[in-house]
Amino acid sequence: MNLIKVNNYEELSQKASEIIIKKIQDNPSFNLGLATGSTPEGMYRKLVEDHQNGGTSYKNVKTFNLDEYVGIPEDDPNSYHYFMNQHLLGHIDIEKSNTHIPNGNQMSDLQRECEEYEKLIDQSGGIDLQVLGLGVNGHVGFNEPGTPFESPTHIVELTQDTREANARFFNSLEEVPTHAVTMGISTIMKSKEIILLVSGAQKAHALSRLLNGEITEECPVTVLGKHPNVTIIADRAALGEE
Structure with missing residues (x-):
């Protein structure tokens, strides 16, 4: 694992965006795996700024998102479809047909949606770089503690901790979905390269377990210790240095 230490969230966002921009400029037909949540927001802002001011093109890029809630319409402000359009996809020149996010509204056959998403990634040649x-609690995507490392894309019941952490985006905890569709840990591990973004003191314990602890399904992120090409970008707070 390659650890890049940065002073703060702004530097983290800048460094992550620089890595992605160079990858796309070197390979315009790049397959990019994306994450949601507050941590990558700054990186997405900088990618949009670069596209608008520097001209990096996404016309031939394909994107694959990690996850989506079950039972929320795509146009709901709390859906990850909405998030991605607001923060990145709606502001760059990517073809909509090249953007892929799990469909959490196939209520009649969510298992088939999981299998189709897995197949789609494989048929596209796999993910060149996955952002996490x-x-x-150490989860990656929505792979909660105890998720088997060999899991493919699957439906997951969200833990109380995860729902409480995400409740700030909703009007109440009761509105937070109880389930999600997520790339599995084995799906993530098939990516040719992984970047893990870690910011804030609240993430320090989980990051320490990755850097210093044993590889265990009770802390899903520790599986990255088995991947041959992982870069961690972490700020001082996440590293327990402030």
């Missing part, structure tokens, strides 16, 4: 955030 880190949950306070």
